[in-house]
Amino acid sequence: MKKLLLSLLFTLPAMAQDGFRNENGNLVWQHTYPATANIIATVETQPYLKVEIATNDTQTGFAEKIKNSCSEGSPAIRNDYKFSFTVKNEDGNYVVTVTDIKIIEVMGPIQARTVVNRCEKYLVDSSLKIRKDSRSQKDIGCIDNFLTGVFSGTMANVAMTAN
Known part of the structure; x- marks a missing residue:
């Protein structure tokens, strides 16, 4: 029993989703x-991530306008993004949670119209489940790589945009 408890204790962080x-939805x-x-240091040095609240173990903030330059996703997915984020130091790891993900689309012949849509519009079906079709899965993979790069400081598929 002791071995089982110890193995569960050490595998739980690896099983985090x-x-x-x-x-x-x-x-x-x-x-x-x-x-x-050291994700907290990475967040503090990125000009496009704004920290609103910072404590010893948690940072909460937002990103107003970041360009996802992933070439794998559909055209809508490759637009600018805005989102809220939380970085927590938990069990010796940094857990980054991103919510309220919105895609900023600039439309029109002279790009005079801006529309902000929640990413759920493109990736969640009418039954409020994540879409499983190949295009949606490719788009999810693109956004996943983009967000991973934003918070790891690698800046893969990320470009700063002007306000």
Whole structure:
């Protein structure tokens, strides 16, 4: 019994769900980074991530306008993004949670009209479940890679945009 408890204790962080999950029709992205990554320092140095509240173990903030330059997703998915985020230091790891993910689309012949849509419009079906078709899965993979790069500081598929 003691061995079972110890094995569960050490495997729980590895079993944490990374990527997207659906919470009542709202998409939530979560990723666990090792403490050696020092995500809090990464967030503090990124000009497009704004920290509103910072405590010893948690940072809460938002991103107003970040360009996802992933070439794999559909055209709508490759637009600018805005979202809220929380970074928590839990059990020696950093857990980043991103909510309220919105896609900023600029439309029209002279791009004079801006429309902000929740990403659920593109990735959640009418029964409030994440779509499983190949296009939606490719788009989810694109956004997952984008967000992973934003918080790891690798900046893969990320470009700063002007306000």
